[in-house]
Amino acid sequence: MTDLFHVWDSDLNVGATGDLAIISGSILGQQRVLRRLLTNPGDYIWHTGYGAGLATFVGTLTNETQIKATIRSQIFQEAAVARIPEPVIDIQISPANALSTIYVNIRYTDSSSGETQMLTFSVGS
Numbered sequence: 001m002t003d004l005f006h007v008w009d010s011d012l013n014v015g016a017t018g019d020l021a022i023i024s025g026s027i028l029g030q031q032r033v034l035r036r037l038l039t040n041p042g043d044y045i046w047h048t049g050y051g052a053g054l055a056t057f058v059g060t061l062t063n064e065t066q067i068k069a070t071i072r073s074q075i076f077q078e079a080a081v082a083r084i085p086e087p088v089i090d091i092q093i094s095p096a097n098a099l100s101t102i103y104v105n106i107r108y109t110d111s112s113s114g115e116t117q118m119l120t121f122s123v124g125s
Helices: 026-038 064-075
Strands: 002-004 022-024 088-094 101-109 116-124
Touching: 026 064, 026 101, 026 116, 064 088, 064 101
Parallel strands: none
Antiparallel strands: 002 022, 088 101, 101 116
């Protein structure tokens, strides 16, 4: 399956021929997981349950367990993420529980290729 190449918080990319760039494979899976985690529920009017809304955790008294549970429940809705082996999700809240930034590291297995994928990003105020 192919899709437009689009990194979260960036413009669409242009391909070598000047057309919009397309993407497939494990990078497409990473882009879809990231988009799902950073999209707020209700932002897509045709699919109001889509999205984890990780930015809504910034500045709240949410603990790491709640954030991990939200991530886990959302990434399993993406076909690119294999259920076995279980994804590894690491969360760090910084600085010193001021909750201004959440750092996320996810290691999962791509269901199509069987390759380990790493997704690292931060969400901050």
